[in-house]
Amino acid sequence: MFVRIATDRSPRPNSLRDFGMTSDPNTIVSLSEFTYRKGTEVYGEKEPAEYVYQVKVGAVRSYKLLTDGRRQIGAFHLPGDIFGLENGGAHRFTAEAIIDTTVHLIRRQSLEMVAKSDAMVAKNLFGMTTANLHHAEEHMLLLGRKTSLERVAAFLLEMDTRLTAADVIALPMSRRDIADYLGLTLETVSRALSRLHEFGVLGFIGNTQRQIVLLDRVKLASFDLQN
Amino acid sequence: MFVRIATDRSPRPNSLRDFGMTSDPNTIVSLSEFTYRKGTEVYGEKEPAEYVYQVKVGAVRSYKLLTDGRRQIGAFHLPGDIFGLENGGAHRFTAEAIIDTTVHLIRRQSLEMVAKSDAMVAKNLFGMTTANLHHAEEHMLLLGRKTSLERVAAFLLEMDTRLTAADVIALPMSRRDIADYLGLTLETVSRALSRLHEFGVLGFIGNTQRQIVLLDRVKLASFDLQN
DNA sequence: CGGGCTATTGACGTCAGTCAAGCGGGGTGG
DNA sequence: CCACCCCGCTTGACTGACGTCAATAGCCCG
Numbered sequence A, B: 001m002f003v004r005i006a007t008d009r010s011p012r013p014n015s016l017r018d019f020g021m022t023s024d025p026n027t028i029v030s031l032s033e034f035t036y037r038k039g040t041e042v043y044g045e046k047e048p049a050e051y052v053y054q055v056k057v058g059a060v061r062s063y064k065l066l067t068d069g070r071r072q073i074g075a076f077h078l079p080g081d082i083f084g085l086e087n088g089g090a091h092r093f094t095a096e097a098i099i100d101t102t103v104h105l106i107r108r109q110s111l112e113m114v115a116k117s118d119a120m121v122a123k124n125l126f127g128m129t130t131a132n133l134h135h136a137e138e139h140m141l142l143l144g145r146k147t148s149l150e151r152v153a154a155f156l157l158e159m160d161t162r163l164t165a166a167d168v169i170a171l172p173m174s175r176r177d178i179a180d181y182l183g184l185t186l187e188t189v190s191r192a193l194s195r196l197h198e199f200g201v202l203g204f205i206g207n208t209q210r211q212i213v214l215l216d217r218v219k220l221a222s223f224d225l226q227n
Numbered sequence C: 001c002g003g004g005c006t007a008t009t010g011a012c013g014t015c016a017g018t019c020a021a022g023c024g025g026g027g028t029g030g
Numbered sequence D: 001c002c003a004c005c006c007c008g009c010t011t012g013a014c015t016g017a018c019g020t021c022a023a024t025a026g027c028c029c030g
Helices: A107-115 A121-144 A148-163 A174-181 A187-200 A216-225 B108-116 B119-145 B148-163 B175-182 B186-198 B217-223
Strands: A031-036 A041-044 A049-057 A060-065 A072-077 A094-097 A101-107 A168-169 A203-204 A211-214 B031-036 B041-043 B051-057 B058-064 B073-077 B094-097 B100-105 B168-171 B202-204 B211-214
Touching: A031 A060, A041 A187, A049 A107, A060 A174, A072 A121, A094 A203, A101 A107, A107 A121, A121 A148, A121 B073, A121 B119, A148 A168, A148 A187, A148 A211, A148 A216, A174 A187, A174 B094, A187 A203, A211 B031, B051 B108, B058 B175, B073 B119, B108 B119, B119 B148, B148 B168, B148 B175, B148 B186, B148 B211, B148 B217, B175 B186, B186 B202
Parallel strands: none
Antiparallel strands: A031 A101, A041 A094, A049 A101, A060 A072, A060 A094, A168 A211, A203 A211, B031 B100, B041 B094, B051 B100, B058 B073, B058 B094, B168 B211, B202 B211
16 A cells, blocks of 8 residues: 655645545545654644544644743544544644554545534534543643642553553653643653652553553552542 | 522422423423522532523533542633533533522523524534633643743633623632632732732722723733743 | 621742753664 | 664752742621
8 A cells, every 4th residue: 555654744735646545536535544754743733624634553642832832732642533623624733743643534624514414423523522622621620730640640541541452551652742741841740650650550661661561550540539 | 570599409300480481382492591699509510411501690610629629610601601511411510600690591402402403503502512622722721831920811811801891800700719710729819910910910999809900901911921 | 896708918838840960772873 | 783872761959839828908798
């Protein structure tokens, strides 16, 4: 299968046809595939939303920046996740590939056309927006009121349910990404992980520090006070 | 007009008829009115969502609690605002009247029935959910990355656009409510307001401390770094 | 007039941030 | 093949912004 790798911002209008994966005329929704290299931007905040994306392999971060560079990551998008879905016409986050990432992409316009006639599709879109809202609401509680240890514990529990195969969490993102997701600094995240390690809640394996073994999920959960 | 005042949790099922405002048989959506006294709960988190509410007069806070009592207010609902709209079956916040508050209420079920047949209504519901999502996304940035002064400035700017008649902001909520909305303590909010006062950005009028005059909107905006 | 509630202000404490050093793995180039 | 460098992470020492605790003042209401 011929797949082009993005080195800068892609896909650009009319580039879909380039790698021969646009829909045939009988398909209503064009489903294409594209790969973004580690660190490349999928779309920028306030750009018109032309596509909706689904992660096939890889990981994506969605974030907002303040003028002085402070960054808040609103969500991580992992395999299976759909992102870039906007009701208004413009993206409200910048999205970047954390690691090399392959996505399916669908023209927003096609999707809206289908949704207009197919109530089931419309309902699904509504459901996705609702799920995003739920996530944001929980995250406000975390950002506004939880301690650093609670935030990191909550993060690990979230990642555990979202990307674990077996009992090893293979984090695609750096400590800085985690910090910007949790409203902390990378040092504080690192210290919290070390403390959880000392407590016997988790272990590190492999030669990178991004593979985490959960040794005691119950104890880990006790560090996040939930609501 | 006969309107009952809630002293505890209301309305209870079948209580709508009590004050004679349920819809006549020709109206599809039943539109009733109800008043909650200051401090009373409109609904609790995880309760089944039976009604959708619109503030007529007053103000409502929506919040989540951690087990140890830490509170995060997710939104304030002011006259005209619709709240309690859930896609799933249960409320995800507790809602309380901040001051005596009169709401219109609509049975969720009726609303869903109408939405099923009327695409315009469905679109509006989707739009409200999207607006809530936008608000939550902006608030994550505030909670995760802004300083106390920036948060308070952002809060005043939000309230200015949402409830000002003339150039006086008449805040219905206490310093504690503001603090729990901004992820701060009430003392920090008070200090930030004092600083903004010193800077000549705002003044207080009246005998309560909840009436604020914006003297310099431009300068105020410069305290919130926006994105 | 008194009690309770809310807000302000000050003194002090603490948790997370800042700054900096050092470690270790991976990749590159000599 | 090895040496070096770069990058991400950890850890320590110190700082600082915000939280905590407490005193006081003003307002509201009975």
